[in-house]
Amino acid sequence: MKCPFCNYEESKVVDSRPTEEGAAIRRRRECGQCKNRFTTYEKIEEVPLIVVKKDGNRESYNRNKLINGIVRACEKRPVSIEQIDHMLDHIEKKLHNTMEKEISSHFIGELVMTGLKELDEVAYVRFASVYRQFKDINSFVDELTMLLKEKNQ
Secondary structure (H helix, E strand, O other): OOOOOOOOOOEEEEEEEEOOOOOEEEEEEEEOOOOOEEEEEEEOOOOOOEEEOOOOOEEEOOHHHHHHHHHHHOOOOOOOHHHHHHHHHHHHHHHHHOOOOEEEHHHHHHHHHHHHHHHOHHHHHHHHHHHOOOOOHHHHHHHHHHHHHHHHO
């Protein structure tokens, strides 16, 4: 590891500890030449996800885009941002566990709908109405009927 002060190429680790979530390791290093100390972080390199849209276009996965859609669905509902973050962490873990580099937007949408169904049924219906692009009131009623059947089982 190069020293950021003198560019000397050798340093020693004087302290090492995990970060809050354990997703990275924080290391305090000391330069072998100038003796200055600096901090480095070591974390697992994740493969970037590519989202394949309905029309076949591809774009990089963007967590913020998903958060915005979910927050809109959860507006004026008793759902905290922490619950949304937890749900998104769970979804992203599933996406990475597929070991696929390209994920269909349909697959991501279904994961979001499953998460919202458990979190808040009204937010689920709101998200579904946009995601599934209900054409008329009958499509909306069909979705509500299916939700009620699942709930009563």
